[in-house]
Amino acid sequence: MEELFTTSGLFTLLMLFLLQAVLGFDNLLYISIESKRVGEEGGKASLVRRWGIGLAILFRIVLLVIIVNLFTFLAAPFLTIPWTGIFEAEFNLQSLVTLFGGGFIIYTAMKEISHLLAVDPLEHAEHGEKKSVVQAIILIVTMNVVFSFDSILSAMAIANTRTETGEIEYQVWIMAVAIILSGIGMILLADRVSEFLKRNRMYEVLGLFILFIVGALLVSEGGHLAHMKIFGFEIHAIEKSTFYLVIFVLVVTDIISTRYQKTLWAQREAEIRRKVDTLAAAEGIKTSGRSE
Known part of the structure; x- marks a missing residue:
């Protein structure tokens, strides 16, 4: 614990907090979109966001301890598919979780997009398929575990020291504090993000497409971790820089498109x-002519 209060420890904590903030954007977006499915009555959506993030912080710390202590075991492949030239893969736990999590996020985004397209009157959009508070919290915590793998492994690459014997020791306390601080930040921002999406419905579609890209990112990363080859073509992970560039282009395009639409409407x-x-002027002239 004393390593946290050194200059090096505080700098590492700052780096980890910024890392968690960047990687937590897609998680926060998913939480905001999923929580609205319970409805706003009695503050249920806000309750789901707070409990979901709070439990997710607890599970993320537990997952951190598990990954640090069982890193070699989790990285070892346990399922090999050797269909040479058709489908090849070596699955470990991380690759499977990432693949299925990414697939589920793509499914969620597509379902929400199709729901928006299927709704005829806009006022009926809020009366779609509802989820209970418990269902929404379970989904948020589950998907947070999926997002956790990436952020924890990135944190482990930053928060580690090498002992005199050459072994690597991970600074678990620093990583845990960074997770807690980022979780508190997510709790403070979750309601604001949800309110923004509620007031600006046009950005909800943008958020869903960003969520879709996040799912594609996770699927590609899971395929890369499994050394997956389909018909001889190796699956490569989408680079984070490419991901953020696509998000930037999407946001800029949406802003320009929205402003252009407002100009056209004006x-x-x-x-x-x-x-x-x-x-009215012509009608007034006719009326005055008749009266004369």
Whole structure:
């Protein structure tokens, strides 16, 4: 614990907190979208977000301890598929969790997108499939475990020291404090993100497409971890830099598109008002002519 209060320890903590904040963006987006499925009555959505994130912090710390102590075991492949030229893979626990988690996120994003497209009147959008508070919390905690693998392994690459004998020791206390601080930050931001999406419905679609890309990122990472080959083509993980570039382009495109649509609507409203004023003026001339 004393390693936390050294200059090196505090710097490592700052780096880990920034890492958790960056990697936690997609997690926070998923929590905001999933929590709205329980409805806003009685503050249930806010309760789901707080409990979901709180339990997720606890499970993430437990997972951190497990990964640090069983890192070699978790990285060892236990299922090999040797269909040369068709499908080859060596699955370990991390690759399977990442693959299935990414697939589930893609499914969730596609289901929500199809729901938005299927709803005819916008006011009926809030009356889709509902989830109970317990179901939503379980889903949030489960998906947080999926996101945890990536963030914990990245944290382990930063928070470690080498002993005199050459062995690597991981700074578990520092990583645990960073997880707790990032979790508190997520709790403080979750309601604001949800309120923003609620007030700006056009950005909900953007959020769902970002979630879809997050799922594709996890699937590619899981395939890479499993050394997966399909018809001889090796699956490579999407680089984080590429991921953030795609997100940046999506956000900029959406902002420009939204502003352009508002400009078009303003022009159309001005044209309609001009036509109405012209018709009203013409009608007024006819009326005054008749009266004379």
